[in-house]
Amino acid sequence: MSDQQPVASRATTAGTRPLQRLSGSCHCGAVRFEIETDFPELTTCDCSICRRKNALMVKVHEDHFKLIAGEDALTEYRFHTGTARHFFCRTCGIYPFHRKRVMPDHFGINVFCLDDFDPAGIPVRHTDGVGMK
Numbered sequence: 732m733s734d735q736q737p738v739a740s741r742a743t744t745a746g747t748r749p750l751q752r753l754s755g756s757c758h759c760g761a762v763r764f765e766i767e768t769d770f771p772e773l774t775t776c777d778c779s780i781c782r783r784k785n786a787l788m789v790k791v792h793e794d795h796f797k798l799i800a801g802e803d804a805l806t807e808y809r810f811h812t813g814t815a816r817h818f819f820c821r822t823c824g825i826y827p828f829h830r831k832r833v834m835p836d837h838f839g840i841n842v843f844c845l846d847d848f849d850p851a852g853i854p855v856r857h858t859d860g861v862g863m864k
């Protein structure tokens with residue numbers, strides 16, 4: 732019996748980072764939230780809205796997202812199919828997170844809204860959003 736079977740999927744860097752709980756906020760501080768993730772990857776997107784926001788995002792399940800403050804401060808923008816919900820602060824205009832269209836139980840988080848976030852070493856995946864408009 733061999734216990735030396737190579738496991739090909741272990742070769743990826745996914746899951747090698749520690750689970751972190753980070754807080755984030757918009758610029759004026761009205762919107763504050765917390766996420767928990769091990770940052771398996773960051774994503775950019777070239778859809779019409781992400782391109783303009785120049786957003787670098789991390790995806791988290793809604794169970795790992797907590798809005799601490801600012802529900803009243805958030806304004807929502809929908810376009811195209813109207814499924815994705817793009818939130819921004821009505822005071823400072825910053826985009827802190829959005830509800831995903833393809834996976835509506837997930838949030839896309841603007842990583843530059845996170846306190847003390849260091850993107851070093853985390854792979855960045857460029858997702859193709861042009862087809863999503």
Ligand SMILES: [Zn+2]
Pocket residue numbers: 757758759760761762820821822823824825
């Ligand atoms: Zn704000």
